[in-house]
Amino acid sequence: MTEASYHNGSIKASVVQLGTGNAARDIFNGPVTVVHDRPPNPAPWHTVPFRRDEDFVPRDRLDDIRRTCARPAGCAALVGLGGVGKSQIAIEYAYQVRDESPSTWVFWVHAGTRARFEEGYRRIAEATKMDGWEDPKADVLRLVRRWLCDESNGRWLIVVDNADDASIFFQDLPQDRTTDGPDNTPAEPLFDFLPQSSNGSILVTSRSWDAAYRLTGNHDNIFEVQPMNKDDAVALLRRKLGSIVSENEAVQLIDALDSMPLALTQAAAFIKQRAPRMTLSKYIDEVHRSDVHRVRLLEKNVGDLRRDARAINSIIVTWQISFEHIQERTPTAAQLLSLMSLFDRQGIPESLLQKRYKVNDDHNADFEDDIQTLINFSLVKVEASERDFEMHRLVQFSTKKWLELNNELEQWKKTYAMLMDESYPEAHHENWPTCQALFPHAEAVLNSPPKEADTQVVWASVLSRAAWYAREMGQYNKAYEMDLAAFQTWEMILGAEHEDTLASLNSLGMDVNRQGRYDEAEAMHQQALQMRKRVLGVDHPSTLASMSNLASTYSDQGRWADAQVLEVQLLEIHQRKLGVDHPDMLTSMANLASTYRMQGQWDEAEALEVYVLKTSTERLGVDHPDTLASMGNLALTYMDQGRWREAEALEVSVTESRKKKFGWDHPETLRSMANLASMYREQGQAREAEAVEVQVMDIRKTKFGADHPDTLSSMSNLASTYVELNRWREAEALDMQVLETRKKRFGADHPDTLTSMNNLSVTYQHQGRWTDAERLDIQVVETRKRKLGVDHPDTLASLANLATAYANQGRWTDAEAIEVQLLETTKRKLGEDHPDTLFSMHNLAFTWKGQGFTSKAISLMQDCCTRREAVLGPQHPYTISSREALAAWESEVPEPEQAERRLDNE
Numbered sequence: 001m002t003e004a005s006y007h008n009g010s011i012k013a014s015v016v017q018l019g020t021g022n023a024a025r026d027i028f029n030g031p032v033t034v035v036h037d038r039p040p041n042p043a044p045w046h047t048v049p050f051r052r053d054e055d056f057v058p059r060d061r062l063d064d065i066r067r068t069c070a071r072p073a074g075c076a077a078l079v080g081l082g083g084v085g086k087s088q089i090a091i092e093y094a095y096q097v098r099d100e101s102p103s104t105w106v107f108w109v110h111a112g113t114r115a116r117f118e119e120g121y122r123r124i125a126e127a128t129k130m131d132g133w134e135d136p137k138a139d140v141l142r143l144v145r146r147w148l149c150d151e152s153n154g155r156w157l158i159v160v161d162n163a164d165d166a167s168i169f170f171q172d173l174p175q176d177r178t179t180d181g182p183d184n185t186p187a188e189p190l191f192d193f194l195p196q197s198s199n200g201s202i203l204v205t206s207r208s209w210d211a212a213y214r215l216t217g218n219h220d221n222i223f224e225v226q227p228m229n230k231d232d233a234v235a236l237l238r239r240k241l242g243s244i245v246s247e248n249e250a251v252q253l254i255d256a257l258d259s260m261p262l263a264l265t266q267a268a269a270f271i272k273q274r275a276p277r278m279t280l281s282k283y284i285d286e287v288h289r290s291d292v293h294r295v296r297l298l299e300k301n302v303g304d305l306r307r308d309a310r311a312i313n314s315i316i317v318t319w320q321i322s323f324e325h326i327q328e329r330t331p332t333a334a335q336l337l338s339l340m341s342l343f344d345r346q347g348i349p350e351s352l353l354q355k356r357y358k359v360n361d362d363h364n365a366d367f368e369d370d371i372q373t374l375i376n377f378s379l380v381k382v383e384a385s386e387r388d389f390e391m392h393r394l395v396q397f398s399t400k401k402w403l404e405l406n407n408e409l410e411q412w413k414k415t416y417a418m419l420m421d422e423s424y425p426e427a428h429h430e431n432w433p434t435c436q437a438l439f440p441h442a443e444a445v446l447n448s449p450p451k452e453a454d455t456q457v458v459w460a461s462v463l464s465r466a467a468w469y470a471r472e473m474g475q476y477n478k479a480y481e482m483d484l485a486a487f488q489t490w491e492m493i494l495g496a497e498h499e500d501t502l503a504s505l506n507s508l509g510m511d512v513n514r515q516g517r518y519d520e521a522e523a524m525h526q527q528a529l530q531m532r533k534r535v536l537g538v539d540h541p542s543t544l545a546s547m548s549n550l551a552s553t554y555s556d557q558g559r560w561a562d563a564q565v566l567e568v569q570l571l572e573i574h575q576r577k578l579g580v581d582h583p584d585m586l587t588s589m590a591n592l593a594s595t596y597r598m599q600g601q602w603d604e605a606e607a608l609e610v611y612v613l614k615t616s617t618e619r620l621g622v623d624h625p626d627t628l629a630s631m632g633n634l635a636l637t638y639m640d641q642g643r644w645r646e647a648e649a650l651e652v653s654v655t656e657s658r659k660k661k662f663g664w665d666h667p668e669t670l671r672s673m674a675n676l677a678s679m680y681r682e683q684g685q686a687r688e689a690e691a692v693e694v695q696v697m698d699i700r701k702t703k704f705g706a707d708h709p710d711t712l713s714s715m716s717n718l719a720s721t722y723v724e725l726n727r728w729r730e731a732e733a734l735d736m737q738v739l740e741t742r743k744k745r746f747g748a749d750h751p752d753t754l755t756s757m758n759n760l761s762v763t764y765q766h767q768g769r770w771t772d773a774e775r776l777d778i779q780v781v782e783t784r785k786r787k788l789g790v791d792h793p794d795t796l797a798s799l800a801n802l803a804t805a806y807a808n809q810g811r812w813t814d815a816e817a818i819e820v821q822l823l824e825t826t827k828r829k830l831g832e833d834h835p836d837t838l839f840s841m842h843n844l845a846f847t848w849k850g851q852g853f854t855s856k857a858i859s860l861m862q863d864c865c866t867r868r869e870a871v872l873g874p875q876h877p878y879t880i881s882s883r884e885a886l887a888a889w890e891s892e893v894p895e896p897e898q899a900e901r902r903l904d905n906e
Contacts, residue, residue, distance in 0.1 A: 046106035069201035077212035080225035083262035139663025227259035240268035266318035442466035558751035777802035
């Protein structure tokens with residue numbers, strides 16, 4: 001007998017994953033590249049969010065960055081103090097590039113936070129009209145990187161502004177996910193999305209030499225921007241104020257403000273606004289009179305701003321003079337600046353600021369007057385969209401410190417919290433664009449909670465809604481951080497049994513479940529469920545939501561019987577209270593169907609899933625997330641039933657839709673790609689499966705960490721594909737790694753751990769290590785019989801593998817006893833043409849041949865060949881294996897006997 005021809009039982013990796021609506025569970029896991037036709041590219045444009053400064057004074061550094069960026073894949077950095085003019089030089093260079101090379105794309109990306117970086121990339125996607133740019137959930141980072149690397153799109157320049165914090169860009173110093181985070185894994189490094197392409201160049205502005213070096217990789221490409229020399233500073237003042245400026249007075253002011261361009265610009269704006277009564281000499285007197293108050297503000301200086309002490313000193317002086325004047329003459333404008341200082345300093349939306357003015361009949365005119373005052377005094381800028389504003393970091397800092405010093409900060413925190421609470425939308429999919437735009441402004445106050453209890457409650461409400469959006473985007477650690485802050489606040493102020501506190505506890509449970517921390521999730525959902533039953537009642541919608549989440553956690557733990565009890569109970573309540581077509585009812589049906597599937601009850605699962613898919617398509621539309629989840633679930637059931645072509649057709653559709661709707665690296669998209677890869681492997685397309693699985697595994701490792709359940713599922717699936725490709729040592733290495741990690745995380749009896757043991761046994765068998773395989777198989781069979789039952793598909797797969805180990809050791813009687821039982825059971829449970837039944841038939845034929853029952857073996861293998869050609873196709877590897885075995889056996893039979901057999905068959 002040829003050992004390589006002896007098939008092992010069908011191996012199922014039983015990892016359960018629940019989607020946002022209907023259950024969407026993961027078996028094998030990894031992405032298929034789908035090429036879409038796209039319209040012609042628009043003409044090159046720019047996303048620079050600032051107008052060109054007509055008063056710009058040329059600086060030497062312009063020549064340096066032009067020379068560096070002219071090289072293929074050139075990358076230059078401007079480094080210097082805040083307010084020294086780095087961004088102004090970058091703005092001027094960007095406009096010069098547009099003038100000199102109209103065919104070059106010019107992009108601007110704010111890099112103060114990860115959220116701002118992603119927003120900059122979304123604007124690039126919109127400007128270029130690349131595939132998928134309209135979708136608010138598109139993975140813009142990957143979309144844009146792919147576009148930038150495509151030389152057919154032409155030349156481009158990216159300005160990465162305010163890249164002060166290296167931890168935003170590099171994995172070793174995570175920002176979104178701290179090293180103390182729930183899963184101890186960093187976010188995907190943004191540096192990977194700044195491609196080194198021969199058709200593009202990058203210009204970085206930063207206050208940090210370390211960040212600049214790590215982004216450029218070359219000290220020679222970093223250019224320090226010093227405060228202006230005297231001649232340039234005088235030239236700047238004269239451009240702002242006119243040529244009549246006295247050089248002597250100009251030099252006095254320049255010395256007083258340390259030659260800092262931002263401070264000089266603010267000073268000139270103040271003088272110009274109050275001319276002719278305000279002059280240079282009078283302003284210099286104001287500077288000296290402000291020293292006492294400036295010292296008080298500087299004493300409040302904190303954190304890494306100390307490295308900009310020189311800049312802070314000069315800018316606080318000019319800010320203070322302007323602010324106190326505005327406060328005296330136009331107090332509403334000073335109040336507007338106070339409010340703006342609480343926002344993220346970029347992308348401050350006009351629509352939110354306008355809401356403060358709606359108490360007046362002429363609110364729009366009042367707002368325009370106040371914002372123009374702030375613009376005139378160079379305290380804020382209008383972004384290119386003309387709907388959003390931005391503040392310089394040091395102007396924002398000065399404003400907040402002044403408010404704190406004057407005991408006004410808490411009142412403005414309250415105003416800001418109320419405004420955000422009114423503006424941040426509820427947790428619905430149709431609100432994603434607004435959530436995306438406001439998310440950085442919710443994130444900005446996460447680490448600066450208000451002190452008053454009433455304001456804290458409102459602040460927690462904003463964080464809770466922002467956490468929902470983060471969770472939907474797959475940012476599970478950020479969601480956990482926000483939900484935890486909201487929960488702790490509500491528990492302290494409202495009490496443990498308040499409805500908001502319980503809702504926050506429920507959200508925390510979902511966060512930790514998505515991180516793979518199932519035991520913690522169970523404890524949270526148990527606590528929320530019991531308290532909601534007591535406080536709200538058994539049939540309250542929130543109680544039922546907790547029950548559903550607990551059932552999902554049971555399923556993730558492999559406790560499918562426990563999950564089914566809850567899900568049946570939920571289904572009965574929803575049917576009685578809501579009717580069969582209510583969205584919550586459909587969710588209950590979908591989750592129960594997934595639980596049926598995981599227990600091998602495929603017909604029951606299919607019946608529910610067909611109904612849910614039909615109803616969801618009619619009520620929600622074919623591209624709604626819940627409809628896509630339903631379609632994906634039905635595809636998995638078809639796969640378990642051996643209906644691989646039907647499964648593949650559905651999963652291809654789901655994968656394409658999720659890529660467009662959610663983006664390439666969203667957890668739901670990765671799940672679809674993973675399942676599609678498994679369908680490829682089951683149909684004998686192992687190389688196609690490998691390409692997808694490697695891609696998904698790499699993304700999951702980076703996004704979730706090496707020991708996240710989804711990542712382990714990807715590694716396990718890739719190992720199974722390596723077995724199909726005869727790469728057994730690579731398979732063994734992955735199988736061993738996954739097995740040890742799953743034992744530690746889930747325990748020795750968890751279904752996923754047993755799957756890993758089963759798969760490692762298969763790998764051992766392919767290496768001829770029969771006793772090692774037998775030892776694992778016996779352990780898995782006993783545990784699965786006890787936990788899943790003797791007729792569960794996973795138990796049958798384990799028995800098939802054990803029989804294989806016996807047969808390859810010549811223990812034909814032991815193998816036959818198992819295989820006869822298996823064939824009878826699979827025929828009864830799955831049908832005579834199911835792929836697993838054909839596995840059993842093929843293996844039993846081999847056992848009979850080994851026992852010398854050649855005639856019986858040939859008859860059974862002929863039946864197997866006929867059925868496999870019909871079900872799998874003539875070119876499937878399993879069909880070919882059966883056909884080759886049959887031909888070899890028939891060649892051993894004497895010709896007269898063959899003729900007699902042919903007559904019998906006729």
